[in-house]
Amino acid sequence: MNLYIEAIGFGVIAASSIALGAMGFTLQFGLTNVLNVGYGATMSFGAIVAYAAHLTGMSIWLALICGGIATSGLTLLSAKTLLRVYAKRGAALFEMAMVTFGIALIVEYAIASITENNTFSLTIAIEHTHALGPIRFTDVQLALVILAVVVFILLDGFLRLTKVGTALRATAVDPDLARASGIATGRIVTIAWLLSGFLCGLAGGVFTIDILTVNAFTGDSLLSLVIVAALMGTAGSVRGAALAALLLGIATQLVSAAGASGYASAVAYGVLAVVLLARPKSVQGGLVADRVQITV
């Protein structure tokens, strides 16, 4: 029994990186309708940058911020160059997903080339271990959970309590009406790319700290859970993404505790299948009912 309770603790820790990634993904998809299947590669980029920054002697937490900022820039760059070119040519949802897949290949193999396809280990000194009943966790793991919670609170507050945040939600719901209300939707979409890129990079870095290794493809192992959490929580909903990430983190760790770790991802997709059967509108980007408008 203790094993399963412990697994719940590990699930909460694993949920930190899933939640950060899913919040970024849902924000990006909800606002732009670009199904970014290359999101895993940009998470890898964020993780590698954070690792490289840490190697220079920077604290791991500052390095995480560096990874987030660099990924934010990369995300905006790809949105305003390649994605914009294809969007202007009238590319629809599937074509845009393929473009993001292409960008992912470029990013991942560029990183693999630079790093000579090595996998690097991260060493972080553990000063204290805490216990909550049978659940044991380190300072660092606790910090990761707190980081995810703080980011969630800040992001949710930004979206609900600020003028620009509300405009982000309004533009996600109906870009035409947003424009007719005088909202500069182009600027709002740029903010969404930057913000989602930052969260993406942060997620990659947090995942690396959790598993203590990083390579050019690190983000890919997190990608499926991130996408499932974002879609389960309804595209565009940060609260939904965070809650779904928590549930998925716990579910996958419970499956592993039951000795079926190989099926953890399958469980995630199973949960998604059930959610989509019950609420098929979950996958609608932009929460717009009758059409998909790519906005980059």
Place this chain on the structure above:
Amino acid sequence: MLRPEPCLRAAEVSFGYASLRVVHEASLQVGPGETVVLLGPNGAGKSTLVKGIIGQLPLLSGTLDLNGSDISRTPAQIRVRQGLGYVPQIRDVFPTLSVWENLTMGGYLLARSGIKERAEQVIGDFPALDRLRRRRAGTLSGGERKMLAIARALMAKPSVLILDEPTSNLAPLIAAKVLEEIVASLAGAGQAVLMIEQRVELALQVATYGYVLVQGQMRLDGHAAQLQETEDLSSLFFSGGAAPLHGGPEAATRGLA
């Protein structure tokens, strides 16, 4: 009866999609305190004309003036800033945002400090919205939703408010209430209103002036009372515009006034 000096003037404007010209050299004007209704059968080009005026479609020919400034080539967002308010026929509110948030988005162009004050003013004009502040707009009834849509557009203090079929999808009683109470009160407060409407009789009771668009051409215009007495008005609708009234397109410039 003299019309007020116009704040919005469209002179022989043409709009369309790609190579398809839908509206041909149509002219209209709206002044403060006027409720101008744009009538016409389905497919006449009314929505195309309005989309062109608000900047969602490029102007193919003619000129558009707003408060004396040429807005012919002005982007849609700037037209909002210059005083053009718009309430679409459908998707007229942000359904996942609360009533209050919808109002604040309507006032996006106002200074941050003035948004709350303006929203309270608008709620004062639409007291039914007061108790609904926290409700998600998507859960409102049809009438409440349209009221919110109009209130949202008024937040930016537009000099001209354009309503695209404000009564579509509303039950007859609610539709009458929207036109007779909400739209009529706007003109009473000095607001310039341009409205597309399919409920011809009801619209002409509320409007001060009307234009009839048929097959993309302005076939008739006149004071609402005069249009109500026009015997050929319904035949113009039912004929789909095949039989021009008062001698064809020339009537647009001559009008009834």
